Amino acid sequence: METEEPQPNAVLIGKDRAGKGWPTEKIEQALLEIIRDGMLETTEDFDVQSDLFNAGLDSMAIMQLLIFIEQRFSVALPAQEVNKANFHSVRSLAHLIGERSNPASHCG
Numbered sequence: 001m002e003t004e005e006p007q008p009n010a011v012l013i014g015k016d017r018a019g020k021g022w023p024t025e026k027i028e029q030a031l032l033e034i035i036r037d038g039m040l041e042t043t044e045d046f047d048v049q050s051d052l053f054n055a056g057l058d059s060m061a062i063m064q065l066l067i068f069i070e071q072r073f074s075v076a077l078p079a080q081e082v083n084k085a086n087f088h089s090v091r092s093l094a095h096l097i098g099e100r101s102n103p104a105s106h107c108g
Contacts (some may be wrong), residue, residue: 027073027094034068035090048090062087069093074101 028048036042040055062082070076075097077086086096 024094025100027097028090030072031065031068031090031093034065039064046095050089052087052089052093053084057087065093069097073097073101 016047032046032048034099035052035055040052040057042050043056046055055081065087067076077096077100081096081100086092
């Protein structure tokens with residue numbers, strides 16, 4: 001699978017394995033695709049702001065997402081960040097992935 005080049009005017013968060021920035025929209029789209037591809041039963045109006053828990057997110061689906069995130073974005077989320085606030089929506093999860101993939105944002 002080829003990695004798409006980021007668009008020049010896109011807001012970048014995260015990095016792919018080659019160190020290129022991931023546009024926020026690409027992270028959200030990748031998450032939406034895996035969720036819609038059978039992880040959860042979603043309706044046509046399910047989008048990046050929809051509540052994942054209302055859509056049926058459970059511990060098994062969270063584990064699938066964690067594996068996907070680690071494989072696709074090379075980001076391992078620490079246990080303390082696996083919480084309802086961070087997994088509330090695709091948008092909140094994409095934001096977390098972006099933060100964790102930027103070493104400067106969580107040094108300390």
